[in-house]
Amino acid sequence: MENSADLELKNLMNELTQGRELAKQLQISLNTSSSSDETCEFLIQRIKNTYEKALSMLNNDDGDDLDREFKEYQNTTRKRKAMPTSTKKVQLCPGTGLEEQLDDGYSWKKYGQKDILGAKYPRGYYRCSHGRGKGCIATKKVQRSNNDPTVIEITYIGEHTCNHVSSSNPTPTLPENYIFPDTNNQSFQNFNNLSPSSINPESYIFPNAMMDNYVLGTFMSPTPSESNYFAISPTLTSNYGGNHNAHATQSEVITPFTSSVTSSGINSPVVGLDFPFAPKEIDSNFPFGSLGFFP
DNA sequence: AGGATTTGACCCGG
DNA sequence: CCGGGTCAAATCCT
Numbered sequence: 001m002e003n004s005a006d007l008e009l010k011n012l013m014n015e016l017t018q019g020r021e022l023a024k025q026l027q028i029s030l031n032t033s034s035s036s037d038e039t040c041e042f043l044i045q046r047i048k049n050t051y052e053k054a055l056s057m058l059n060n061d062d063g064d065d066l067d068r069e070f071k072e073y074q075n076t077t078r079k080r081k082a083m084p085t086s087t088k089k090v091q092l093c094p095g096t097g098l099e100e101q102l103d104d105g106y107s108w109k110k111y112g113q114k115d116i117l118g119a120k121y122p123r124g125y126y127r128c129s130h131g132r133g134k135g136c137i138a139t140k141k142v143q144r145s146n147n148d149p150t151v152i153e154i155t156y157i158g159e160h161t162c163n164h165v166s167s168s169n170p171t172p173t174l175p176e177n178y179i180f181p182d183t184n185n186q187s188f189q190n191f192n193n194l195s196p197s198s199i200n201p202e203s204y205i206f207p208n209a210m211m212d213n214y215v216l217g218t219f220m221s222p223t224p225s226e227s228n229y230f231a232i233s234p235t236l237t238s239n240y241g242g243n244h245n246a247h248a249t250q251s252e253v254i255t256p257f258t259s260s261v262t263s264s265g266i267n268s269p270v271v272g273l274d275f276p277f278a279p280k281e282i283d284s285n286f287p288f289g290s291l292g293f294f295p
Numbered sequence: 296a297g298g299a300t301t302t303g304a305c306c307c308g309g
Numbered sequence: 310c311c312g313g314g315t316c317a318a319a320t321c322c323t
Contacts, residue, residue: 110300112315125314129299141314 012054019050053159085157092150106160108140120146128160136160 026043108126115122121144128136138160145151 109298111317113301114313114315117312123313127315139314 015050015054019047019054022047022050084159085155087153087155089145090152090154092152106138116143118146119143121149 022043026047029043107129109129110124110126112125113122114125123141123143126140126142128138130136137158139157141155141157143153143155145153
């Protein structure tokens with residue numbers, strides 16, 4: 001068994017190593033004409049995050065802090081104490097796999113969903129799927145914007161202490177580098193060489209029909225009829241949400257540009273990215289919608 | 296069968 | 310008391 005100090009040190013090393021790798025990625029991106037501004041911006045943000053995380057670890061010279069924090073969490077299961085939060089808004093790119101666009105490299109487990117007053121769309125609650133076992137207290141809230149259904153707001157609460165990446169995307173040295181898939185991947189190159197206005201949906205993971213179903217039928221239609229979200233393939237459990245009125249502590253807008261790298265068809269559980277796309281009206285019309293039938 | 300998701304109930308702070 | 314956050318049993322999916 002390794003003690004908490006060793007674990008702390010290991011986590012610190014992980015963070016610093018990750019920062020170094022991200023910096024390398026940034027350098028590559030800067031030297032690559034096909035890389036977008038968003039790519040660089042996102043990398044910079046991630047580098048900042050790793051440094052902040054590393055610094056906070058150093059400040060907590062008491063290695064038991066995380067353990068204690070989790071204990072407190074366990075003692076107050078229904079109300080978490082004030083935790084560091086960060087919010088990012090994700091502008092969905094048409095034609096890109098929704099799951100990929102929302103994937104942040106961690107695996108999440110949904111533990112709740114709630115209608116929020118004044119919000120058209122329900123909010124989904126997720127916690128790190130390694131959570132309880134590893135003492136990772138990270139959670140996130142995902143909600144679709146009232147005004148712009150293509151904007152998703154993700155609020156991250158607490159820091160990951162598990163240093164685990166999604167089982168469907170294992171990347172030993174870069175736990176959160178889902179955004180940098182194999183650049184030899186044809187689809188990735190297709191994507192990177194495209195300007196947003198010239199996106200060719202066929203380059204992506206989802207065929208047109210499917211994207212129509214997701215983006216047009218589900219997102220855009222104010223009054224979805226038969227093409228509501230219940231028609232969505234149950235195997236594609238992507239979640240959407242957003243809240244335009246958000247007043248988060250920090251906010252950043254990220255335009256995802258993830259590749260068409262799939263979850264490699266891995267049949268491991270798709271974690272974290274399910275979502276009720278339909279507005280509340282649909283929910284009320286189809287209270288048993290996810291079952292696809294009325295009782 | 297086991298793990299993930301859904302959903303109504305519960306808890307608690309404002 | 311209201312509303313956001315969480316729990317946990319039921320249900321679904323693989």
